[in-house]
Amino acid sequence: MPLTAGIVGLPNVGKSTLFNAITKSQVEAANYPFATIQPNVGVVEVPDARIDRLVEIFHPKKTIYTTFEFTDIAGLVKGASKGEGLGNQFLSNIRLTDAICHVVRCFDDANITHVENSVDPVRDAEIINLELNLADLQTVENRIGKIEKKSKTTKDKDAVAEMALLNRLKPLLEEGKPARVLEVDEDEAIILKGYNLLTAKPMIYVANLDEEGVMDPSANAYYNQLVEYASSQNNEVVALCAKMEEELSELDKEEKTAFLNELGVDSSGLDLLIQKAYSVLNLCTFLTAGEDECRAWTFKKGMKAPDCAGVIHTDFKKGFIRAEVYRFEDIDELESEHAIKEAGRLRLEGKDYVVQDGDVMHFRFNV
Ligand SMILES: Nc1ncnc2c1ncn2[C@@H]1O[C@H](COP(=O)(O)OP(=O)(O)OP(=O)(O)O)[C@@H](O)[C@H]1O
Ligand SMILES: [Mg+2]
Numbered sequence: 024m025p026l027t028a029g030i031v032g033l034p035n036v037g038k039s040t041l042f043n044a045i046t047k048s049q050v051e052a053a054n055y056p057f058a059t060i061q062p063n064v065g066v067v068e069v070p071d072a073r074i075d076r077l078v079e080i081f082h083p084k085k086t087i088y089t090t091f092e093f094t095d096i097a098g099l100v101k102g103a104s105k106g107e108g109l110g111n112q113f114l115s116n117i118r119l120t121d122a123i124c125h126v127v128r129c130f131d132d133a134n135i136t137h138v139e140n141s142v143d144p145v146r147d148a149e150i151i152n153l154e155l156n157l158a159d160l161q162t163v164e165n166r167i168g169k170i171e172k173k174s175k176t177t178k179d180k181d182a183v184a185e186m187a188l189l190n191r192l193k194p195l196l197e198e199g200k201p202a203r204v205l206e207v208d209e210d211e212a213i214i215l216k217g218y219n220l221l222t223a224k225p226m227i228y229v230a231n232l233d234e235e236g237v238m239d240p241s242a243n244a245y246y247n248q249l250v251e252y253a254s255s256q257n258n259e260v261v262a263l264c265a266k267m268e269e270e271l272s273e274l275d276k277e278e279k280t281a282f283l284n285e286l287g288v289d290s291s292g293l294d295l296l297i298q299k300a301y302s303v304l305n306l307c308t309f310l311t312a313g314e315d316e317c318r319a320w321t322f323k324k325g326m327k328a329p330d331c332a333g334v335i336h337t338d339f340k341k342g343f344i345r346a347e348v349y350r351f352e353d354i355d356e357l358e359s360e361h362a363i364k365e366a367g368r369l370r371l372e373g374k375d376y377v378v379q380d381g382d383v384m385h386f387r388f389n390v
Pocket of ligand 2: 096
């Protein structure tokens with residue numbers, strides 16, 4: 024089940040340009056609102072220097088990075104929650120994603136139409152957030168309409184518990200706050216998840232700067248305004264220039280590295296965004312290494328060894344016996360599995376082992 028982040032924002036802020044950089048595919052990125060009508064999905068490799076290092080050590084026949092999906096969604100406008108623009112359709116497309124990547128225009132260009140006629144990142148972000156908020160409020164009100172009576176008349180335990188949650192959620196949304204800030208216990212978290220609320224999803228802001236701005240974002244007033252706004256809600260901002268990322272995505276790996284070195288940065292804005300999307304979802308990576316294949320696998324923080332084995336194949340989980348585990352740092356230092364064994368750094372772990380980010384795993388199983 025791939026994890027996906029939906030790219031949202033006002034029309035014409037650079038969503039499709041960023042998406043093109045993501046997929047290198049030819050999604051239309053034209054200079055007019057509503058250029059995108061169908062949601063589009065792009066799959067990216069999650070850059071991981073640990074895999075690059077394993078490849079140096081094992082020289083495998085195959086190298087596989089873990090992946091992440093982005094969905095390009097057409098521009099939302101004021102009133103989207105009431106069906107303005109292509110409102111409801113787009114909101115329902117975001118509902119199916121795991122995280123939201125909110126693109127905000129932070130570049131001046133008189134030739135590129137702005138639906139609100141001026142560049143103002145905080146106002147723009149608030150327009151989108153309000154629409155997401157109103158859409159959630161509708162969901163919550165519909166749900167209240169369905170169970171309020173039941174909770175009062177039958178005193179049904181589940182209905183009463185759910186009403187208690189809804190009665191805290193509604194005023195919060197009415198205040199304009201996102202559902203993700205509500206404090207909930209484990210049972211409530213399950214109910215909340217079932218609503219698929221837009222403002223409950225983790226959000227990352229993307230400040231889409233011009234090429235000059237991206238060289239030193241902290242010197243850019245638009246960027247600083249957005250960072251201040253985002254941090255007041257505990258959200259992070261990734262600075263990038265979508266247009267430059269699109270150009271970068273056409274280069275091969277060496278050319279790209281050379282280009283980034285010239286700019287004096289280690290990784291592209293897009294790579295940072297992918298990594299951030301991965302981390303806001305609490306995703307971790309375990310590795311498998313050998314002469315046939317070096318590969319990164321995604322798992323959720325806290326997962327135990329048999330479940331991680333199941334990420335590779337359901338048979339690995341069913342027939343799980345034990346896992347042989349060493350740390351990436353150990354192979355990085357010692358450069359062979361033989362040396363790891365000699366040094367006593369290979370561990371045998373059972374079914375209760377909580378797998379850690381950066382573990383290199385060999386699963387032993389019975390079929
Ligand atoms: N960082 C940037 N600097 C300058 N121009 C940019 C930048 N990012 C995008 N653009 C330009 O802005 C225009 C609109 O971009 P794009 O089509 O990606 O917007 P969009 O958000 O997908 O719009 P829509 O909601 O209509 O689909 C394009 O002409 C694109 O080249
Ligand atoms: Mg678009």
